[in-house]
Amino acid sequence: MPSKETLQIALNSQKAERTAPGWPQPNSGRSPTLSTLSEDKEAAPSHSGSFRRPFPPLVRPRIGPAQGTLGLVVDPVRHTSSGSRLGNYKAQESVGRPGADSPAVGVRSLGAGLCGLGALRCGCWCRSPGPVLSARASGARRGVARRWRQVFLGGRAMQRAAALVRLGCCPRTPGPWGRSQSSAAAEASAVLKVRPERSRRERILTLESMNPQVKAVEYAVRGPIVLKAGEIELELQRGIKKPFTEVIRANIGDAQAMGQQPITFLRQVMALCTYPNLLDSPSFPEDAKKRARRLLQACGGNSLGSYSASQGVNCIREDVAAYITRRDGGVPADPDNIYLTTGASDGISTILKILVSGGGKSRTGVMIPIPQYPLYSAVISELDAIQVNYYLDEENCWALNVNELRRAVQEAKDHCDPKVLCIINPGNPTGQVQSRKCIEDVIHFAWEEKLFLMADEVYQDNVYSPDCKFHSFKKVLYEMGPEYSSNVELASFHSTSKGYMGECGYRGGYMEVINLHPEIKGQLVKLLSVRLCPPVSGQAAMDIVVNPPVPGEESFELFHREKESVLGNLAKKAKLTEDLFNQVPGIHCNPLQGAMYAFPRIFIPSKAVEAAQNDHPPSGGEAENSSTEGEGLSHKVSGEVRMRIVRAQRETQLSGLPPDGPPTPD
């Protein structure tokens, strides 16, 4: 709460403003123009002031303590909304000093400065003013706010200002993380709007002026709860006591971050490609060298550092096609239909981008499962397409029912043109593996309703249940006969990030398109060309995934052992998670047939629901597992919590679930 000190600083600042010479006066209300600037000349005699250049050529001396004062344009609204602004100026002070020994060190120390201000380093998102902040700003500070608009503080006053901002900036009570950030931000900006005259110069890019489609995007997997987790981690580092000692990030399927070791063979080939001098080293197996040589030969200038063709390196696309053919028991794949991508996300958003068209009732509708992976809803928002939900059947182990598809498409036809059907198999976050019959039904439905099929099959290697088997849409499509296989348009996606390799960071992936109109293929290549090419290192990783060591090769045994170990462990953990969850009263968990996640249904007592509605997150439940709320994954039954099973290298960790079911509010 602002105290006497606040007011004093503000007054001091005012004084400083009046006495500091040579600074252009703020033109409150109207923005400075050429003419107002030349008026300023009298007040600022150092200005050179010709029409062509109405500002001094070099104003640097103003920065830094050499002048005794430090330039600081303080706007309390902006300040309360971002601690880092002040941090900026602080750094300016310490770094801009002429003759400072090492500017680099100065900037690194900025990190500490920011932490001191209570700003979170890695998440400026959470710095946007929640309503709590805005209320403070609009309440107690109203009295001094107007006079704060431009103040020039000396070094010491600066420090006190920092202390002040810390007071207002860093509320220790948890913010309303449960709400969508955009609505919180909208509310905050509404507060701003009430006092438009306070902002001396409006930003060009604001929440009001920005792309509304981008604003509408929500992405729960990396949303507020994850940012909160980062905040808690920082607090733990700073020694703040919590009922737990570490944050376990179970929110995202990031295998290697959870301790999974990379597949040795894959990394060997990658290292050889990266630094070809190693090709002479005896410590690498010959089969890895052979693959590395082949990959390098396919790259421009024999280097991973060259751009590849926009569609991807030719020989890698051939390998992908061969892999698909093998996987699908001989159903042919054409390298021309393979497009390498920056992770599967890139492929999915590219295909959606090319598909969306029309306006009003003929705007493209995209059918997605609920619960879905939020990439879909995010991209749909971004493209301003119409999201058409079909619900997976939780009672039936999250199975997909064609009657539900039919219902969804019929209802959607009233207000949009449903043109795309997205399937995630194995399901994310639901983990179900579709039966062959179900896939046939879906293909027939797509054929019947003339829908473009998108099959997200990134978890194709992650099938654990012995009763289930992964069937690719491509294979089933071809086996359904030419009426389907030559008509149904299908794009299927795969990635290096999941499966047994878990190479998320390389952003490797591919998509295969079937029955795409040749002209559209041209358009697709053109669109991909604009981004030049997917990362070549990711393409190389994809190659090893589709072209692993085969029996007889030197590395086969190790590779096989590593792969089986990862998949075997995942299967064990899937079963364990299901069993343990189902022992907890108020939690029900369907079998985890595939993928990497548990998506248990949790019972939330009505008192907690009310508390949530009142914007008070259950404080007893600073759950140490950062998982993603079901709401973000758009399930119709609110209160789903997604939890991932990638963590828990030690089985005991999974047993450490809260014994009393879901947390209850105090």
Added chain:
Amino acid sequence: MPSKETLQIALNSQKAERTAPGWPQPNSGRSPTLSTLSEDKEAAPSHSGSFRRPFPPLVRPRIGPAQGTLGLVVDPVRHTSSGSRLGNYKAQESVGRPGADSPAVGVRSLGAGLCGLGALRCGCWCRSPGPVLSARASGARRGVARRWRQVFLGGRAMQRAAALVRLGCCPRTPGPWGRSQSSAAAEASAVLKVRPERSRRERILTLESMNPQVKAVEYAVRGPIVLKAGEIELELQRGIKKPFTEVIRANIGDAQAMGQQPITFLRQVMALCTYPNLLDSPSFPEDAKKRARRLLQACGGNSLGSYSASQGVNCIREDVAAYITRRDGGVPADPDNIYLTTGASDGISTILKILVSGGGKSRTGVMIPIPQYPLYSAVISELDAIQVNYYLDEENCWALNVNELRRAVQEAKDHCDPKVLCIINPGNPTGQVQSRKCIEDVIHFAWEEKLFLMADEVYQDNVYSPDCKFHSFKKVLYEMGPEYSSNVELASFHSTSKGYMGECGYRGGYMEVINLHPEIKGQLVKLLSVRLCPPVSGQAAMDIVVNPPVPGEESFELFHREKESVLGNLAKKAKLTEDLFNQVPGIHCNPLQGAMYAFPRIFIPSKAVEAAQAHKMAPDMFYCMKLLEETGICVVPGSGFGQREGTYHFRMTILPPVEKLKTVLQKVKDFHIKFLENNQSRRWKEQHNILFIVLPDFSHTSLRVLIFYKTLVIDASPNFKYST
């Protein structure tokens, strides 16, 4: 042209159709529904035919020669438009065979099959039907088209069909590359529209139904001329004789593809990060190991294989901020303002995406230089924003003039809301390096007009002219005082792809944002989160670029030598290119102050302009296509970057090694003179064996006169100088 054979195959096919059992009949006109399918049951007794599953569970036996025939749904329109479709089925034949030894081999052989059909492996774009094809399809074949709708050929007939398709599919005459692909495609689809009943089942995703903004995108740097280059390369591989032995891809700034060696230190650190077992190897220097350890510690699970934060790995962002501070002589940079990206392109399109809003007259206008790097126009099309052109001043070494900015913004205000000003410094493709004063003027202009500034500074290390120095917008902004430094919104971009490192393939890059509204920062992180994170290997490469070995470290000497060698060579090549181009009559090249490209102005005789128009090409596209066909040199026409009307240019990289570059320049010179000669009126030459060519010198102070006598070319310009 279809011959008797065509008709015969068609008739045979018809016969085959009537006799082939067990195939569902096509339901022309209306699309098959559940009920029509169950009607089909009688004709197709193998169908299981329940309501839930009106198709047989496994139809694979139909594929492959085990059945004696091969399923082939032939639609001539589709066929002529894509050789690969047929190739598909061919593969089906060879691969789907039960008991085939290795399916993988079968699929690889598909490539050969496709080539045999005349389809280009790597470029399905160029397979889209040009008007030439469409005209054939709509003309000669009209008679048989209707009867072709679904035919079932045996193995032999299939081969003949392939031959036939090759005839129609692969016109050896050059296609209309000069036109935008989309317009060619649109024309082709117009042909399709005339006969909608021919397509048994329309595709859902077609040129008509696709996203119109995506359709409008054009991207010349990888456009038709590059696809043509790929085609020629394949022809060379197949042994087809050309007047040259290799294609030189001077179209894109891809240093390592041109033979530049990667910086050893960078690759050492990357290899160590990729395969940490190497950290114990004595063959890597300690400073590389130190950096690798530090990077790995900053990654989740100590692995490059984990996702990073959406904004990028923290410690790399700190390094970037430190680098910027160093570069800008102490102007502070905040790691919170740094966003690592997938190459600079990703950053640029993300910022533009978040900026574009409004409708009608309040739609966001984006000011871009002309000539520009076509990423900008492509993203603007994609976002349906309004492109506002400002022209760089070619007479004045491609300088940016603020009066021109003012003109552009005033004119744009009539029809859009100009909100963004994009600057490329050093210029791409124009290579100019902005003076400090010019940058100040631009910043003041942006401040005055309330424009969001985007500074594309990916060539910041590539400044060659001794008179020029790179000034970052960030630095100048801060030195202009707080009124500017705390108000002007700026995003600046850098990348690992250019400079001295040329690591294009890793797709590393960063952007720094200044004065971005904190709420917008949140929105930006959210938007970036959807794509999870930039490639971590690219982030690591970026780290080495901003945090290279320093004096005293073990690797410093080698690093320094490699860096200076690359940059020294580039400076030499920049000078060489300028000098050699300016010796060629009809070519004028501004000094290459920076970046990696020459963007010379070329004189194209009116006869060639007419010839280009006859081919429906831009004149410079015609010129570049001829250059590619006759010399194997692949450059990008100026029309892909934008240029003042009536002027013609091309962009060529200066990246080839010096000796090769000299050859390239000599070839361009010879080609150019021959091009001038061939496109003059021939009568005079035939009569007198002598030809005068009068060329305007682009400085407008003189004319250049060329005299062709037999095989001699005499530049007689000095004798004809006059003053304007």
